[in-house]
Amino acid sequence: MVMFWIVTLLIILVSALLIVVPLTRHKVANDAQRRDELNKAIYKERVAELKVEDDEGIVANKDELITDLKQSLLDDIPEQQELAAKHLKSPWLVAIVSAVLLVGISYGFYAKFGAISEVAHWQQVSANLPTLSKKLMDPNSEGMSDEEMADLTLALRTSLHRNSKDATGWLLLGRIGLANRDVQTAIGAMERARKLKPQDPDIQLGLAQALTMSPDEVDHDQATRILKSLLQRNYVDVRVLSLLAFSAYEKQDYAGAIKYWRGMQQMIGPDDNRYEMLGRSIANAQKAMGQSSDETLSEQMPAASGAVTIQLSVAEGITLPKDAALIVSIHRADGSPMPIAAARYGLGSFPRTVVMDDGNSMIEGQKLSSLDQFIVRARIDTDGNVGTRDGDWYGESKVTPKGGQATLQINQRY
Numbered sequence: 001m002v003m004f005w006i007v008t009l010l011i012i013l014v015s016a017l018l019i020v021v022p023l024t025r026h027k028v029a030n031d032a033q034r035r036d037e038l039n040k041a042i043y044k045e046r047v048a049e050l051k052v053e054d055d056e057g058i059v060a061n062k063d064e065l066i067t068d069l070k071q072s073l074l075d076d077i078p079e080q081q082e083l084a085a086k087h088l089k090s091p092w093l094v095a096i097v098s099a100v101l102l103v104g105i106s107y108g109f110y111a112k113f114g115a116i117s118e119v120a121h122w123q124q125v126s127a128n129l130p131t132l133s134k135k136l137m138d139p140n141s142e143g144m145s146d147e148e149m150a151d152l153t154l155a156l157r158t159s160l161h162r163n164s165k166d167a168t169g170w171l172l173l174g175r176i177g178l179a180n181r182d183v184q185t186a187i188g189a190m191e192r193a194r195k196l197k198p199q200d201p202d203i204q205l206g207l208a209q210a211l212t213m214s215p216d217e218v219d220h221d222q223a224t225r226i227l228k229s230l231l232q233r234n235y236v237d238v239r240v241l242s243l244l245a246f247s248a249y250e251k252q253d254y255a256g257a258i259k260y261w262r263g264m265q266q267m268i269g270p271d272d273n274r275y276e277m278l279g280r281s282i283a284n285a286q287k288a289m290g291q292s293s294d295e296t297l298s299e300q301m302p303a304a305s306g307a308v309t310i311q312l313s314v315a316e317g318i319t320l321p322k323d324a325a326l327i328v329s330i331h332r333a334d335g336s337p338m339p340i341a342a343a344r345y346g347l348g349s350f351p352r353t354v355v356m357d358d359g360n361s362m363i364e365g366q367k368l369s370s371l372d373q374f375i376v377r378a379r380i381d382t383d384g385n386v387g388t389r390d391g392d393w394y395g396e397s398k399v400t401p402k403g404g405q406a407t408l409q410i411n412q413r414y
Contacts, residue, residue: 012106016099129155133172149176167196167203174206178213186210187219201235212243220247231359238264238346245281254285261285262355269348307357308341308368308406310376310397314350315411318393322347325381328354333373333399341368347380350410373399376406389414 050065125132132152135144144152156173160166170193177186190207197203204226211223227244230237245260261278268274310328314320324347329339341360358367368374379394397408 008110012103015106016102019098019102020095125151125155126158129159149179152176164192165196167193167200170196171203171206174210178206178209181213183210183213187214201230201233201237204230205235205237205239208243209239212247220250223247235344238267241267249281249285252288254289258282258285266352266354267346267348269350269352271349307355308374308376308400310354310356310378311405311407312350312352312354312378312395313409314393315409318410320347320380320393321382327379327381328356329377330356330360330368330371330374331377332371333375335375339377340366340371340374344381369402372402374402374406375399376408378408378410380410 047066128151132144132148132155135148153173153176156169156176160169160173163169170189174186174189174193177183177189187207187210190203190210193203194200194207208223208226208230211219211226214220224244224247227240227247230240231244241260241264245257245264248254248256248260261282265275265278308330312326312328326345326347327342328345329342331337331339341356341358343354343356343360345354356368358369361367376397377394378396379389379392382392392414393410394412394414395408395410397406400406
């Protein structure tokens, strides 16, 4: 803002100089001098002509004509001096008044028609971008008002205009588009973010969310592919399963929708207020399949897909951090360290039940359903890095036959 006023002041000063300099130069006096010289030249030329005419006998009163010519020349000199004096007496006054009028009119018109309040608001909002972004990303925030969302959009677009390689900025703009149901903005911003960070799971999830809002079936298929790739990478987010369940239900793939909704239940646990709502959604999908509401998917799925049901609990006295994650892996009965299947879940609450199937397989060509016996291991990951285990709590089940339910308690520490 300071730079703006400096630049405008320089422009005004240059404009004022263009007015002052011509007015203060003694141009009129110079013009008068040139006029005197011209009059003298005309006088001498006329005298020469009269001499020629007198020699030829054309004029009889040459001396009187010369006297009249001299008188005309003298009569013109006071008029020129008066005009010069008149113009030279007040050039500075005219210049100063003109410059003041220029400054006053320029800034007056800007104050009236230059949207100075909007510019000031724009500058203030741009400076407040970090605070607004933090509020948008804060999961404990009560939400943002429409005015705050508009301010954040303006600040983000300004920032992205200056730095188009800010992937986080494009992600935020995409999320604003999602919140405002602005499909084009959401998809466009998420695509820009993914080009900058193609492997970022948060950006991929955001793009999938935007694509599911599109009326184009091709966009929906692309969203499904992205979401399934996130599942294969064990990306833990309830929204992934929620979007997949919604997509499956819209396509009348009720079995798939039920599977994803049950996965959501396992992640959030029965204490979450969304648990019962998911149960109602499952019941509706079961009715659409022709099942009664009291039939459970877990009773039918294991025989068809080799699903494994695992009952998990935590020993008394163990306090788990809220931001931890649950990692469950299924191994061969000989205790081989390489898991045949694995999955990562939100911590949720305990005791809880998880169901794993061939979709959780880790080894190409080796399905979970091919195991006749297995053991299950579960670990509470506290740092988000599966490669580090120091200080993590874990537990291991006994050897469980195919079709049986595995039970384990997390009660040991690395």
